Amino acid sequence: MAYELPALPYDYTALDPYISKSTLEFHHDKHHAAYVNNYNGLVKDTPFDSQAIEDVIKAVAGDASKAGIFNNAAQAWNHTFYWNSIKPNGGGTPTGALADKITADFGSFEAFVDEFKKAGATQFGSGWAWLVLDGGTLKVTKTGNAENPLTTGATPLLTMDVWEHAYYLDYQNRRPDYINDFLTKLVNWDFVAANFAAA
Numbered sequence: 470m471a472y473e474l475p476a477l478p479y480d481y482t483a484l485d486p487y488i489s490k491s492t493l494e495f496h497h498d499k500h501h502a503a504y505v506n507n508y509n510g511l512v513k514d515t516p517f518d519s520q521a522i523e524d525v526i527k528a529v530a531g532d533a534s535k536a537g538i539f540n541n542a543a544q545a546w547n548h549t550f551y552w553n554s555i556k557p558n559g560g561g562t563p564t565g566a567l568a569d570k571i572t573a574d575f576g577s578f579e580a581f582v583d584e585f586k587k588a589g590a591t592q593f594g595s596g597w598a599w600l601v602l603d604g605g606t607l608k609v610t611k612t613g614n615a616e617n618p619l620t621t622g623a624t625p626l627l628t629m630d631v632w633e634h635a636y637y638l639d640y641q642n643r644r645p646d647y648i649n650d651f652l653t654k655l656v657n658w659d660f661v662a663a664n665f666a667a668a
């Protein structure tokens with residue numbers, strides 16, 4: 470039961486100029502595809518092959534002898550989640566129950582934005598910033614390399630890739646500008662709200 474590389478949920482030019490066609494071609498067709506191919510190769514003919522990738526991620530987390538499986542499984546999953554976390558004409562503000570929960574747990578939407586920006590900007594080296602539901606409370610977290618919140622029991626609602634390959638062709642070293650565009654032009658709040666409603 471191989472994990473399939475999902476097609477991008479929008480056209481390669483749809484996020485331009487914030488994320489270019491060139492970035493999406495490399496990021497989805499090369500980087501994401503490589504994680505998926507590596508993962509499928511590593512679990513082929515093992516008991517993991519028949520398990521959902523989320524279960525494999527949780528099962529091998531922290532096991533140094535299975536770091537290759539973990540890194541490729543988590544990166545395959547993280548990228549699928551990332552593609553769905555953004556959309557053309559995204560950004561703006563959430564509405565309804567999610568908006569109310571953000572205000573309740575962060576104090577205001579602006580306070581959430583500040584915290585999310587800070588998480589992305591201060592993740593040293595490669596990694597991810599997340600909005601998660603953890604024990605009934607919304608929290609902003611950051612993880613290094615392939616790590617993700619599934620391994621700590623939190624429910625991911627939104628993610629932002631801050632590996633350089635996510636933004637370097639379009640922003641070079643200006644990670645804060647990528648983060649700002651991510652939040653103001655790209656976030657798919659409908660996806661976040663659906664994850665929140667299902668949590």
Ligand code: MN3
Nearest residue numbers: 500630632635
């Ligand atoms: Mn990436």
